Amino acid sequence: MRFLVFASRNRKELLRDPLNLAFGIGFPLVLLLLLSAIQANIPVSLFKIEKLAPGIAVFGLSFISLFSGTLIAKDRTTSFLMRLFASPLSASDFILGYALPLLPMAIMQGAICFIVSFFLGLSLNVNVLVALIVLVPTAVLFIAIGLLAGSIFNDKQVGAICGALLTNVSAWLSGTWFDLSLVGGAFKTIAYLLPFAHAVDATRAAIAGDYALIFPHLWWVIGYAVVIMIIAIVIFNRKMNSDNV
Protein backbone atom coordinates (compact mmCIF):
# COMPACT_ATOMS: atom_id res chain seq x y z
CA MET A 1 0.00 0.00 0.00
CA ARG A 2 2.98 2.28 -0.58
CA PHE A 3 1.05 4.10 -3.27
CA LEU A 4 -1.36 5.39 -0.64
CA VAL A 5 1.50 7.07 1.25
CA PHE A 6 2.68 8.64 -1.99
CA ALA A 7 -0.89 9.62 -2.95
CA SER A 8 -1.31 11.31 0.43
CA ARG A 9 1.81 13.39 -0.20
CA ASN A 10 0.55 14.40 -3.64
CA ARG A 11 -2.85 15.38 -2.26
CA LYS A 12 -1.20 17.63 0.32
CA GLU A 13 1.10 19.20 -2.28
CA LEU A 14 -1.84 19.95 -4.56
CA LEU A 15 -4.22 21.29 -1.93
CA ARG A 16 -1.59 23.44 -0.25
CA ASP A 17 -0.85 25.37 -3.41
CA PRO A 18 -3.24 28.36 -3.34
CA LEU A 19 -2.90 28.81 -7.11
CA ASN A 20 -4.39 25.36 -7.64
CA LEU A 21 -7.46 26.30 -5.62
CA ALA A 22 -7.72 29.71 -7.29
CA PHE A 23 -7.57 28.30 -10.82
CA GLY A 24 -9.28 24.96 -10.23
CA ILE A 25 -12.28 26.25 -8.33
CA GLY A 26 -12.20 30.05 -8.20
CA PHE A 27 -11.72 30.86 -11.89
CA PRO A 28 -14.46 28.55 -13.26
CA LEU A 29 -16.88 29.87 -10.63
CA VAL A 30 -16.11 33.47 -11.60
CA LEU A 31 -16.91 32.57 -15.21
CA LEU A 32 -20.08 30.79 -14.13
CA LEU A 33 -21.27 33.86 -12.24
CA LEU A 34 -20.22 36.25 -15.01
CA LEU A 35 -21.92 34.33 -17.81
CA SER A 36 -25.02 33.85 -15.68
CA ALA A 37 -25.14 37.62 -15.13
CA ILE A 38 -24.91 38.14 -18.90
CA GLN A 39 -27.68 35.58 -19.36
CA ALA A 40 -29.84 37.45 -16.83
CA ASN A 41 -29.50 40.70 -18.81
CA ILE A 42 -29.37 39.41 -22.37
CA PRO A 43 -30.90 35.94 -22.52
CA VAL A 44 -28.72 33.55 -24.54
CA SER A 45 -29.95 29.96 -24.68
CA LEU A 46 -26.37 28.64 -24.50
CA PHE A 47 -25.85 30.36 -21.14
CA LYS A 48 -28.98 28.92 -19.51
CA ILE A 49 -27.74 27.36 -16.31
CA GLU A 50 -28.58 23.77 -17.31
CA LYS A 51 -26.36 24.20 -20.40
CA LEU A 52 -23.75 26.45 -18.86
CA ALA A 53 -23.07 24.46 -15.67
CA PRO A 54 -21.97 21.26 -17.49
CA GLY A 55 -19.68 23.32 -19.73
CA ILE A 56 -18.10 25.09 -16.79
CA ALA A 57 -17.73 21.78 -14.91
CA VAL A 58 -15.78 20.33 -17.85
CA PHE A 59 -13.77 23.55 -18.25
CA GLY A 60 -12.83 23.43 -14.55
CA LEU A 61 -11.52 19.89 -14.98
CA SER A 62 -9.08 21.06 -17.65
CA PHE A 63 -7.06 22.67 -14.83
CA ILE A 64 -6.50 19.18 -13.38
CA SER A 65 -3.99 18.59 -16.20
CA LEU A 66 -2.13 21.71 -15.15
CA PHE A 67 -2.02 20.59 -11.50
CA SER A 68 -0.87 17.04 -12.15
CA GLY A 69 1.54 17.99 -14.93
CA THR A 70 3.15 20.74 -12.87
CA LEU A 71 3.53 18.50 -9.82
CA ILE A 72 5.24 15.71 -11.77
CA ALA A 73 7.43 18.13 -13.73
CA LYS A 74 8.52 19.89 -10.52
CA ASP A 75 9.30 16.57 -8.88
CA ARG A 76 11.48 15.72 -11.86
CA THR A 77 13.31 19.04 -12.01
CA THR A 78 14.02 19.18 -8.26
CA SER A 79 15.46 15.64 -8.07
CA PHE A 80 12.64 14.63 -5.75
CA LEU A 81 11.54 12.03 -8.28
CA MET A 82 15.12 10.72 -8.43
CA ARG A 83 14.97 10.08 -4.69
CA LEU A 84 11.68 8.26 -5.13
CA PHE A 85 12.92 6.27 -8.13
CA ALA A 86 15.71 4.98 -5.86
CA SER A 87 13.06 3.76 -3.39
CA PRO A 88 11.10 0.50 -3.61
CA LEU A 89 8.09 2.28 -5.20
CA SER A 90 7.00 0.48 -8.37
CA ALA A 91 5.79 2.05 -11.61
CA SER A 92 2.18 1.31 -10.69
CA ASP A 93 2.71 2.92 -7.25
CA PHE A 94 3.80 6.10 -9.03
CA ILE A 95 0.92 6.20 -11.51
CA LEU A 96 -1.70 5.47 -8.85
CA GLY A 97 -0.03 7.83 -6.41
CA TYR A 98 -0.18 10.72 -8.86
CA ALA A 99 -3.63 9.94 -10.29
CA LEU A 100 -5.66 8.93 -7.23
CA PRO A 101 -5.67 12.22 -5.28
CA LEU A 102 -6.82 14.06 -8.39
CA LEU A 103 -9.98 12.03 -8.85
CA PRO A 104 -11.73 13.15 -5.61
CA MET A 105 -10.48 16.68 -6.31
CA ALA A 106 -12.10 16.56 -9.74
CA ILE A 107 -15.39 15.25 -8.34
CA MET A 108 -15.28 17.93 -5.65
CA GLN A 109 -14.70 20.56 -8.36
CA GLY A 110 -17.74 19.34 -10.28
CA ALA A 111 -19.85 19.19 -7.11
CA ILE A 112 -18.93 22.76 -6.14
CA CYS A 113 -19.78 23.93 -9.65
CA PHE A 114 -23.22 22.30 -9.49
CA ILE A 115 -23.89 23.55 -5.94
CA VAL A 116 -23.15 27.14 -7.00
CA SER A 117 -25.28 26.53 -10.10
CA PHE A 118 -28.15 25.55 -7.80
CA PHE A 119 -28.17 29.11 -6.46
CA LEU A 120 -28.29 30.30 -10.07
CA GLY A 121 -31.36 28.19 -10.84
CA LEU A 122 -30.14 24.65 -11.52
CA SER A 123 -32.41 21.94 -10.12
CA LEU A 124 -30.54 19.71 -7.69
CA ASN A 125 -31.87 16.23 -8.35
CA VAL A 126 -30.61 12.77 -9.25
CA ASN A 127 -29.51 14.05 -12.66
CA VAL A 128 -26.78 16.07 -10.97
CA LEU A 129 -25.42 12.89 -9.38
CA VAL A 130 -25.48 11.18 -12.77
CA ALA A 131 -23.66 14.19 -14.24
CA LEU A 132 -20.97 13.87 -11.58
CA ILE A 133 -20.50 10.22 -12.55
CA VAL A 134 -20.43 11.17 -16.23
CA LEU A 135 -17.65 13.66 -15.42
CA VAL A 136 -15.37 10.88 -14.10
CA PRO A 137 -14.05 9.76 -17.52
CA THR A 138 -13.44 13.42 -18.38
CA ALA A 139 -11.49 13.81 -15.14
CA VAL A 140 -9.44 10.70 -16.01
CA LEU A 141 -8.80 12.17 -19.46
CA PHE A 142 -7.41 15.42 -18.02
CA ILE A 143 -5.42 13.52 -15.36
CA ALA A 144 -3.87 11.42 -18.14
CA ILE A 145 -3.00 14.52 -20.16
CA GLY A 146 -1.31 15.95 -17.04
CA LEU A 147 0.64 12.73 -16.43
CA LEU A 148 1.79 12.74 -20.02
CA ALA A 149 2.78 16.42 -20.05
CA GLY A 150 4.52 16.18 -16.67
CA SER A 151 6.53 13.16 -17.82
CA ILE A 152 7.80 14.95 -20.92
CA PHE A 153 8.05 18.67 -20.17
CA ASN A 154 9.48 20.86 -17.42
CA ASP A 155 7.15 22.81 -15.13
CA LYS A 156 7.32 26.02 -17.20
CA GLN A 157 6.48 24.14 -20.38
CA VAL A 158 3.64 22.35 -18.60
CA GLY A 159 2.36 25.78 -17.52
CA ALA A 160 2.31 26.92 -21.12
CA ILE A 161 0.92 23.73 -22.63
CA CYS A 162 -1.64 22.73 -20.00
CA GLY A 163 -2.27 26.12 -18.43
CA ALA A 164 -2.66 28.18 -21.57
CA LEU A 165 -2.99 25.97 -24.62
CA LEU A 166 -5.05 23.06 -23.28
CA THR A 167 -7.50 25.15 -21.24
CA ASN A 168 -8.14 27.43 -24.21
CA VAL A 169 -8.34 24.73 -26.86
CA SER A 170 -10.57 22.52 -24.70
CA ALA A 171 -12.81 25.52 -23.97
CA TRP A 172 -13.11 26.79 -27.56
CA LEU A 173 -13.74 23.32 -28.93
CA SER A 174 -16.20 22.31 -26.24
CA GLY A 175 -19.25 24.32 -27.26
CA THR A 176 -19.41 25.98 -23.86
CA TRP A 177 -18.69 29.56 -24.88
CA PHE A 178 -20.41 29.49 -28.27
CA ASP A 179 -22.55 27.08 -30.25
CA LEU A 180 -20.24 25.03 -32.48
CA SER A 181 -22.93 25.05 -35.18
CA LEU A 182 -22.52 28.82 -35.47
CA VAL A 183 -19.02 28.24 -36.86
CA GLY A 184 -19.85 24.90 -38.43
CA GLY A 185 -17.76 23.35 -41.21
CA ALA A 186 -14.28 22.08 -40.44
CA PHE A 187 -14.27 23.73 -37.02
CA LYS A 188 -17.26 21.76 -35.83
CA THR A 189 -15.93 18.57 -37.43
CA ILE A 190 -12.59 18.96 -35.64
CA ALA A 191 -14.36 19.79 -32.39
CA TYR A 192 -16.31 16.54 -32.57
CA LEU A 193 -13.22 14.55 -33.47
CA LEU A 194 -11.78 15.68 -30.13
CA PRO A 195 -13.25 14.66 -26.76
CA PHE A 196 -14.08 18.06 -25.22
CA ALA A 197 -17.39 18.80 -26.97
CA HIS A 198 -18.45 15.21 -26.34
CA ALA A 199 -17.63 15.63 -22.62
CA VAL A 200 -19.83 18.72 -22.43
CA ASP A 201 -22.66 17.15 -24.45
CA ALA A 202 -22.62 13.99 -22.30
CA THR A 203 -22.80 16.06 -19.10
CA ARG A 204 -25.56 18.26 -20.54
CA ALA A 205 -27.50 15.10 -21.45
CA ALA A 206 -27.10 13.85 -17.88
CA ILE A 207 -28.31 17.14 -16.40
CA ALA A 208 -31.27 17.11 -18.81
CA GLY A 209 -32.12 13.56 -17.75
CA ASP A 210 -31.71 12.45 -21.35
CA TYR A 211 -29.70 9.39 -20.42
CA ALA A 212 -29.89 7.78 -23.87
CA LEU A 213 -27.81 10.62 -25.26
CA ILE A 214 -24.99 10.24 -22.72
CA PHE A 215 -23.18 7.25 -24.08
CA PRO A 216 -22.66 8.06 -27.70
CA HIS A 217 -20.68 11.06 -26.44
CA LEU A 218 -19.12 9.39 -23.43
CA TRP A 219 -17.56 6.63 -25.55
CA TRP A 220 -15.46 9.30 -27.24
CA VAL A 221 -14.26 10.62 -23.89
CA ILE A 222 -13.58 7.13 -22.53
CA GLY A 223 -11.68 6.19 -25.70
CA TYR A 224 -9.47 9.26 -25.52
CA ALA A 225 -8.97 8.80 -21.75
CA VAL A 226 -7.87 5.17 -22.14
CA VAL A 227 -5.53 5.85 -25.06
CA ILE A 228 -3.89 8.91 -23.48
CA MET A 229 -3.57 7.15 -20.11
CA ILE A 230 -1.83 4.18 -21.77
CA ILE A 231 0.54 6.54 -23.61
CA ALA A 232 1.21 8.44 -20.35
CA ILE A 233 1.99 5.21 -18.47
CA VAL A 234 4.31 4.00 -21.24
CA ILE A 235 6.17 7.33 -21.34
CA PHE A 236 6.39 7.53 -17.54
CA ASN A 237 7.76 3.97 -17.38
CA ARG A 238 10.32 4.83 -20.02
CA LYS A 239 11.40 7.88 -18.02
CA MET A 240 11.64 5.75 -14.89
CA ASN A 241 13.96 3.31 -16.63
CA SER A 242 15.94 5.90 -18.57
CA ASP A 243 19.12 7.68 -17.53
CA ASN A 244 17.46 11.09 -17.72
CA VAL A 245 14.57 11.34 -15.26
Place this chain on the structure above:
Amino acid sequence: MSAIQTVNLTKRFKDKTAVNMLNLSVEQGELFALLGLNGAGKTTTIKMLTCLSRPTSGDAVLLGDSVVSKPLAVKEKTNVSPQETAVAPNLSVKENLELIAGIYGSDKRTAQMKANEMLSAFSLTEVAKDKAKILSGGMQRRLSIAMALISNPQILFLDEPTLGLDVLARRELWSAIEKLKGKITIILTTHYMEEAEALSDRIGIMSKGELKAVGTAAELISKTGTRTLEDAFVALVTELEVSV
Protein backbone atom coordinates in the same frame (compact mmCIF):
# COMPACT_ATOMS: atom_id res chain seq x y z
CA MET B 1 30.73 -10.06 2.86
CA SER B 2 31.58 -6.69 1.30
CA ALA B 3 28.93 -3.98 1.40
CA ILE B 4 29.66 -3.14 -2.23
CA GLN B 5 31.55 -5.13 -4.82
CA THR B 6 31.62 -3.88 -8.40
CA VAL B 7 32.88 -6.02 -11.24
CA ASN B 8 33.86 -4.26 -14.45
CA LEU B 9 30.99 -1.83 -13.92
CA THR B 10 30.60 0.22 -17.09
CA LYS B 11 28.21 2.89 -18.34
CA ARG B 12 28.28 4.25 -21.87
CA PHE B 13 26.13 7.06 -23.29
CA LYS B 14 26.23 6.72 -27.09
CA ASP B 15 29.87 7.48 -27.90
CA LYS B 16 30.89 8.59 -24.38
CA THR B 17 32.03 6.21 -21.67
CA ALA B 18 30.99 7.75 -18.34
CA VAL B 19 32.26 4.89 -16.16
CA ASN B 20 34.74 2.36 -17.49
CA MET B 21 35.38 -1.09 -15.98
CA LEU B 22 35.04 0.03 -12.37
CA ASN B 23 36.27 -2.56 -9.88
CA LEU B 24 35.70 -1.43 -6.34
CA SER B 25 35.18 -3.08 -2.99
CA VAL B 26 33.74 -1.27 0.03
CA GLU B 27 33.53 -2.95 3.40
CA GLN B 28 30.52 -2.84 5.72
CA GLY B 29 30.56 0.14 8.04
CA GLU B 30 33.13 1.94 5.92
CA LEU B 31 32.80 5.58 4.86
CA PHE B 32 34.17 5.67 1.34
CA ALA B 33 34.66 8.97 -0.47
CA LEU B 34 34.66 9.26 -4.24
CA LEU B 35 36.62 12.24 -5.51
CA GLY B 36 36.89 13.50 -9.04
CA LEU B 37 36.60 16.47 -11.34
CA ASN B 38 33.27 17.34 -12.95
CA GLY B 39 32.34 14.61 -15.39
CA ALA B 40 34.67 12.08 -13.74
CA GLY B 41 31.83 9.59 -13.39
CA LYS B 42 31.06 9.89 -9.67
CA THR B 43 27.34 10.63 -10.01
CA THR B 44 26.92 8.03 -12.76
CA THR B 45 28.53 5.48 -10.44
CA ILE B 46 26.13 6.44 -7.65
CA LYS B 47 23.18 6.22 -10.06
CA MET B 48 24.18 2.69 -11.07
CA LEU B 49 24.71 1.60 -7.46
CA THR B 50 21.28 2.96 -6.47
CA CYS B 51 19.58 1.28 -9.46
CA LEU B 52 18.69 4.63 -11.03
CA SER B 53 20.73 3.81 -14.11
CA ARG B 54 21.30 0.36 -15.55
CA PRO B 55 24.93 -0.54 -16.24
CA THR B 56 25.86 -1.01 -19.90
CA SER B 57 28.00 -3.95 -18.79
CA GLY B 58 29.45 -5.38 -15.63
CA ASP B 59 27.63 -5.57 -12.32
CA ALA B 60 27.60 -4.36 -8.75
CA VAL B 61 26.63 -6.54 -5.81
CA LEU B 62 25.36 -4.75 -2.72
CA LEU B 63 25.20 -6.92 0.40
CA GLY B 64 24.70 -9.97 -1.76
CA ASP B 65 22.21 -8.55 -4.27
CA SER B 66 22.96 -7.52 -7.83
CA VAL B 67 21.87 -4.12 -9.13
CA VAL B 68 21.19 -5.80 -12.48
CA SER B 69 19.20 -8.85 -11.42
CA LYS B 70 17.76 -7.80 -8.04
CA PRO B 71 17.26 -4.04 -8.10
CA LEU B 72 14.24 -4.12 -5.77
CA ALA B 73 16.22 -6.01 -3.10
CA VAL B 74 19.01 -3.43 -3.45
CA LYS B 75 16.54 -0.55 -3.15
CA GLU B 76 15.12 -2.00 0.09
CA LYS B 77 18.49 -1.72 1.87
CA THR B 78 19.92 1.44 0.37
CA ASN B 79 18.94 5.09 0.33
CA VAL B 80 20.30 8.17 -1.34
CA SER B 81 20.56 11.88 -0.70
CA PRO B 82 20.76 13.28 -4.23
CA GLN B 83 23.12 16.03 -5.34
CA GLU B 84 20.31 18.57 -5.53
CA THR B 85 18.16 18.96 -2.45
CA ALA B 86 15.20 16.66 -2.94
CA VAL B 87 12.39 17.46 -0.53
CA ALA B 88 8.63 17.86 -0.98
CA PRO B 89 8.29 21.67 -0.75
CA ASN B 90 4.71 22.00 0.52
CA LEU B 91 5.08 19.27 3.12
CA SER B 92 6.32 20.06 6.60
CA VAL B 93 9.71 18.81 7.74
CA LYS B 94 8.06 16.05 9.77
CA GLU B 95 5.70 15.09 6.94
CA ASN B 96 8.68 14.74 4.59
CA LEU B 97 10.29 12.30 7.00
CA GLU B 98 7.06 10.35 7.52
CA LEU B 99 6.56 10.17 3.75
CA ILE B 100 9.89 8.44 3.15
CA ALA B 101 9.42 6.13 6.15
CA GLY B 102 6.00 5.14 4.76
CA ILE B 103 7.35 4.57 1.27
CA TYR B 104 9.97 2.21 2.70
CA GLY B 105 7.23 0.20 4.41
CA SER B 106 6.74 1.69 7.89
CA ASP B 107 3.16 1.89 9.16
CA LYS B 108 1.82 5.28 10.22
CA ARG B 109 2.73 4.92 13.89
CA THR B 110 6.24 3.65 13.22
CA ALA B 111 6.76 6.38 10.63
CA GLN B 112 5.81 9.02 13.22
CA MET B 113 8.16 7.49 15.77
CA LYS B 114 11.05 7.32 13.31
CA ALA B 115 10.37 10.88 12.18
CA ASN B 116 10.61 12.10 15.77
CA GLU B 117 13.92 10.28 16.18
CA MET B 118 15.31 11.88 13.03
CA LEU B 119 14.06 15.33 14.01
CA SER B 120 15.96 15.00 17.24
CA ALA B 121 19.10 13.45 15.72
CA PHE B 122 19.39 16.18 13.08
CA SER B 123 18.33 19.08 15.31
CA LEU B 124 15.22 19.70 13.24
CA THR B 125 12.65 19.54 16.04
CA GLU B 126 12.18 23.31 16.17
CA VAL B 127 11.27 23.44 12.48
CA ALA B 128 9.28 20.18 12.44
CA LYS B 129 6.06 21.92 11.47
CA ASP B 130 7.61 24.35 8.98
CA LYS B 131 7.13 23.71 5.28
CA ALA B 132 10.32 22.38 3.70
CA LYS B 133 10.34 25.14 1.09
CA ILE B 134 10.94 27.88 3.67
CA LEU B 135 14.01 26.22 5.21
CA SER B 136 17.51 27.55 4.52
CA GLY B 137 19.72 25.63 2.09
CA GLY B 138 21.65 24.06 4.96
CA MET B 139 18.50 22.97 6.78
CA GLN B 140 17.04 21.51 3.57
CA ARG B 141 20.23 19.53 3.00
CA ARG B 142 20.10 18.26 6.58
CA LEU B 143 16.48 17.25 6.06
CA SER B 144 17.43 15.56 2.79
CA ILE B 145 20.01 13.41 4.61
CA ALA B 146 17.59 12.67 7.46
CA MET B 147 15.09 11.51 4.82
CA ALA B 148 17.73 9.20 3.40
CA LEU B 149 18.43 7.76 6.85
CA ILE B 150 14.88 7.26 8.07
CA SER B 151 14.56 3.98 6.18
CA ASN B 152 17.47 2.58 8.24
CA PRO B 153 19.51 1.88 5.11
CA GLN B 154 22.46 -0.47 5.36
CA ILE B 155 24.17 1.54 2.65
CA LEU B 156 23.75 5.31 2.32
CA PHE B 157 24.77 7.31 -0.73
CA LEU B 158 25.51 10.99 -0.22
CA ASP B 159 26.02 12.76 -3.53
CA GLU B 160 27.90 16.01 -2.83
CA PRO B 161 25.97 16.61 0.40
CA THR B 162 27.63 19.92 1.28
CA LEU B 163 27.63 21.49 -2.18
CA GLY B 164 26.76 25.19 -1.94
CA LEU B 165 26.57 25.28 1.85
CA ASP B 166 28.30 27.91 3.98
CA VAL B 167 31.09 26.93 6.35
CA LEU B 168 28.89 26.58 9.42
CA ALA B 169 26.21 24.56 7.68
CA ARG B 170 28.92 22.33 6.22
CA ARG B 171 30.49 21.76 9.62
CA GLU B 172 27.08 20.87 11.07
CA LEU B 173 26.55 18.32 8.35
CA TRP B 174 30.00 16.87 8.85
CA SER B 175 29.14 16.39 12.50
CA ALA B 176 25.92 14.59 11.57
CA ILE B 177 27.76 12.35 9.08
CA GLU B 178 30.54 11.56 11.56
CA LYS B 179 27.97 10.24 14.03
CA LEU B 180 26.96 7.65 11.43
CA LYS B 181 30.46 6.34 10.89
CA GLY B 182 30.84 2.66 11.63
CA LYS B 183 27.09 2.16 11.95
CA ILE B 184 26.25 2.00 8.25
CA THR B 185 28.20 1.94 5.02
CA ILE B 186 28.40 5.38 3.43
CA ILE B 187 29.48 6.33 -0.06
CA LEU B 188 30.16 10.04 -0.26
CA THR B 189 30.97 11.99 -3.39
CA THR B 190 32.49 15.40 -2.98
CA HIS B 191 34.63 18.09 -4.56
CA TYR B 192 36.03 19.16 -1.21
CA MET B 193 39.35 17.53 -0.30
CA GLU B 194 39.12 18.54 3.35
CA GLU B 195 35.70 16.93 3.53
CA ALA B 196 36.97 13.64 2.17
CA GLU B 197 40.00 13.76 4.46
CA ALA B 198 37.98 14.61 7.57
CA LEU B 199 35.19 12.12 7.10
CA SER B 200 36.30 9.11 5.09
CA ASP B 201 38.04 5.87 5.95
CA ARG B 202 39.21 5.44 2.36
CA ILE B 203 39.15 7.59 -0.74
CA GLY B 204 38.75 6.62 -4.36
CA ILE B 205 39.87 9.05 -7.05
CA MET B 206 38.03 8.93 -10.35
CA SER B 207 38.98 10.60 -13.58
CA LYS B 208 37.40 10.23 -17.01
CA GLY B 209 35.26 7.37 -15.78
CA GLU B 210 38.11 5.35 -14.35
CA LEU B 211 39.10 4.64 -10.76
CA LYS B 212 42.63 5.99 -10.65
CA ALA B 213 43.59 5.23 -7.06
CA VAL B 214 42.15 3.95 -3.80
CA GLY B 215 43.51 4.31 -0.30
CA THR B 216 43.47 6.32 2.88
CA ALA B 217 44.33 9.99 2.60
CA ALA B 218 47.78 9.22 4.04
CA GLU B 219 48.34 6.39 1.58
CA LEU B 220 47.41 8.58 -1.40
CA ILE B 221 49.69 11.36 -0.20
CA SER B 222 52.53 8.89 0.34
CA LYS B 223 51.93 7.19 -3.01
CA THR B 224 52.24 10.45 -4.91
CA GLY B 225 55.02 11.91 -2.79
CA THR B 226 52.99 15.04 -2.12
CA ARG B 227 52.25 16.97 1.04
CA THR B 228 48.47 17.29 1.00
CA LEU B 229 45.49 15.34 -0.27
CA GLU B 230 44.75 18.13 -2.72
CA ASP B 231 48.26 17.85 -4.16
CA ALA B 232 47.89 14.08 -4.33
CA PHE B 233 44.55 14.46 -6.09
CA VAL B 234 46.00 16.91 -8.62
CA ALA B 235 48.98 14.68 -9.22
CA LEU B 236 46.82 11.59 -9.80
CA VAL B 237 44.28 13.32 -12.00
CA THR B 238 46.95 15.14 -14.02
CA GLU B 239 48.87 11.92 -14.47
CA LEU B 240 45.79 10.31 -15.96
CA GLU B 241 45.03 13.32 -18.12
CA VAL B 242 48.58 13.18 -19.53
CA SER B 243 48.54 9.42 -20.02
CA VAL B 244 45.15 9.63 -21.78
